[in-house]
Amino acid sequence: MSVITTVKEQISREIKNSLEKARNEGKLSYVDLPDYVIETPREKAHGDFATNVALLLSKEAKMPPRAIAQLIAENYENNGKLIEKIDVAGPGFINFYLNNERMYEALPVVIKEDGNYGRSSFGKGEKVQVEFVSANPTGLLHMGNARGAALGDTLSNLLAAAGYEVTREFYINDAGNQIENFGKSLEARYLELLGQEVSFPEEGYHGEDIIITVKNIIDEVGAKYLNMDEKLRREFLIQKALTEKINAIKSDLARFGVEYDVWFSEQSLHDSGAINKTLQELKERDYIYEKEGALWFKTTLFGEEKDEVIVRSNGLPTYFAADIAYHMNKFERGFQKVINIWGADHHGHVARMKGAMGALGYEPERLQVILMQLVRLFSGDEAVRMSKRSGQYITLSELIDEVGKDAARYFFVMRSSDSHLDFDLDLAKEESSENPVYYVQYAHARINSILKAFSHDMPAVKEVDFRLLQEDAELELIKKIAALPEEITGAAVSMEPHRMTRYAHELASLFHSFYNSCRVLTDDDELKKARILLVDAVRITLRNVLGLLGVSAPERM
RNA sequence: GCGCCCGUAGCUCAGUGGAUAGAGCACUGGCCUCCGGAGCCAGGUGCGUAGGUUCGAUUCCUACCGGGCGUACCA
Known part of the structure; x- marks a missing residue:
């Protein structure tokens, strides 16, 4: 404690x-x-x-x-x-x-716990699942996905540090309408690249990346599917392209420092009969009725304006049906709490999902949704569009190339999730002091430099008199360091990862002030030892916080 | 129309039912013969509007104004 x-x-x-x-x-x-x-x-x-x-x-x-x-x-x-x-x-x-004497007790704890400082057993090992990004595997990841990735991964880190057992999960939308659409687009590109004249589907995916994907497929199989049955051809193209896209998404996220525990296929819910089972259960509980050839879910019971179609008149379940089955599956897997990070454009989905959980006998509060406002991308004063259909968007991969993983992750988490994020590419590209992440990293590098210059073995805690640390700057620093465990549990429980960037900045700021007013490598040997350990505790704290944010803690810059 | 989110400093954003509302950027002036000047110190303006609840409201409630999003047998 x-x-x-x-x-x-x-x-x-x-x-x-x-x-x-x-x-x-x-x-x-x-x-x-x-x-x-x-x-x-x-x-x-x-x-x-x-x-x-x-x-x-x-x-x-x-x-x-x-x-x-x-x-x-x-x-x-x-x-x-x-x-x-x-x-x-x-x-x-x-x-x-x-009494200041009591404050000094924090320092030996930090040094002893080292990489574990800040962690606690607050969550008592409760199983929590965080589902985030879950982008359609029909294209590459864009800025909105990137924000979700940074938020979800940092939140997961926080929950784990606060003593919860966390599972990170990506839901792959590999079924449904958009996959049909994807197939048509792939087919059109395939035929087009093989010299046929085709009209590209109106609602298709116009992105350049799809052309490249199809070119790769042609390199592999040539014109083999040119005169084949349309259905088989599309299925083949979809399978090939999905595999490639999902692998690309995985590797981009890995570059961003995000590793998932589970990749969950929507199609598997269709294949396993889980969706039918869910529909059956809802029917038995009298939440479903038929009208105009479709099945409707009584979402008006949960305050919606109108009921929602759950199985279309063509017999195919909507994404809503799949989503309910998916969430039921989550609870069946034993998660006490399930957290989803969604774009704000999905907010209409929240009440009915919670309602559906209640209808199936699960406490709706066990499902928590973080609605993330959308990212607006600017290049200088000019807004950059982010539509997959128009094919014009900056990908996560390009973003990492341009601004680096550290800056990107820090920026995305810096703002509260329910605030719009104006991401100015030109500004983020600048590697200057305007970038707050450098400010924090600089503090860490500076400390390492001091410790290097010290050139002795680290003093043992026992032989150091921390009471020599009497300056305001020193006491403030100690208090801030001591606050880390509470900061972490607070940010985890309130699901507000942006608090940690604030904390990191405040800690770095207190260190820089201290550095300017107190000399660490002073002639007074006893004071020097105490300050060396203080500075080492700051180093440990900064490194641990940056670790939670997925930002590197460089020893030199 | 209805629903959700937002409106805080010139700009981008934090924050809170309480005591003097903060940070970064931008602007101005200063700072170690010494541990990294990517740093430090100083300088000032603001809670969209109007009501209500409260001992106390920037925070909670209501209305209005402004911006975003949603309101499909799309996801």
């Missing part, structure tokens, strides 16, 4: 004791304690921890907040001299000033 969590719990216990004591003495009356918080105040002048308990209790106790706060402060038992000073401030906040 982290130092900060321990301290907060201790303070909270003492507050309760203190309140009860006041109540027993008849100085205060209340029945239940409100949901108060112990937080780290924004303002340094407000201490290391603050609580709003007196403000919240005011109404029930029928006393002014400041008077309650005063009672708490007076009755507070300062066990083990944890707290240096208690103040009642403002409208009735209680500020606690931590």
Whole structure:
């Protein structure tokens, strides 16, 4: 357990004791304690921890907040001299000033835990699945997919670090309409490249990449399929092209630092009968009816405006049917919680998916959907279109070539997922100090440089007196380092990976300030040892955070 | 029309039912004879509008304005 969590719990216990004591003495009356918080105040002048308990209790106790706060402060038992000073401030906040001695305890922990520092068993090994990207395998990955990849992978890292058992999964849409469409496009290109005159399907995939794919196929099999049965020809082309596309997606994601545990085929749900089984179950539970030759799912029960077709009049299930079967399959595999990262253009799908889960007897809250606003791509002032149909888009692969994996991953995670992301390619291409990822990496490189210059064995924790670290810059740095485990669990539970880029930047900033005001390799040997270990703890913390973000921590830049 | 998301500094974005709302970029001026100047320090403007709930609202609620997305027997 982290130092900060321990301290907060201790303070909270003492507050309760203190309140009860006041109540027993008849100085205060209340029945239940409100949901108060112990937080780290924004303002340094407000201490290391603050609580709003007196403000919240005011109404029930029928006393002014400041008077309650005063009672708490007076009755507070300062066990083990944890707290240096208690103040009642403002409208009735209680500020606690931590005894610095306790803060130093964080440093040996960081050094001992090293690569594991920040990890916790908070999630108690609960099984969680994160499904992300799941792009159609009919083309290459674009910027929107890239954002989903960075968010999903970082969130997965965070959950794993917070003690959950995480499975990363990619759902391959290798069935349905768009695959039919894909087949027609492939066929058209195939015939075209072999000298036939064809009209390209209106709704087809116009991308250059498809032409290349078909050229590869022709290199392999030549004109063998020119006069073959249309259906067989398309099936062949689809199989060939899908394999190639999926492999391309896999390798692009691998370059981006994303490795999946499971690649799940939509087609397998059709083949195994899972979709029929799901439909049957929904029918039995009376969620399905027939109208105009199609089967409809009663989504109006979940607040939708109209019911949704689940099996078309041509007998083919819609993607919705497959998706329900897929999610049922997820729960059958034992995941306690299932997280999906979807583009905001799919938001209409959320309520009915949750509804469907409820209809099948699963707690809808076990399905969590992160709606990610779309990426707008700019080149300078000019917007770049991102349509697969028009075939004009920047691929993930090109992005990595241009701005590098580190910058791209950091940028995509930097913004909250429900905020639009304006990605200026020209700016991201610049390898300059404007790029925040360099700022953080630079701190890491700088520390390594200091440690190298130190040229002695690292001092043993036992022979170092951390109390020599008295400067403001040093104390601030220690507090920030100590906060990592809570930052990780907080970002994981709220599913907000962007918090970690903030943390990384703040930590780097505190280090740079420290560096400018305190010399590490000073003549004072004892102080030098303490600072070397402090700086080493910063190095470990930075490296671990960058690791969670999938960004490298270079020793030299 | 209806539904979801967004509206915070010149720009791109964080943030919170509480105490003086932050960062990066841009702009201006300063900083080690010394551990990496890709750094540090200083300088200022802002919660779309109007109501409501509250001891307290930028945060929650309602309406409106502006932007994005959705509203298919597409996914």
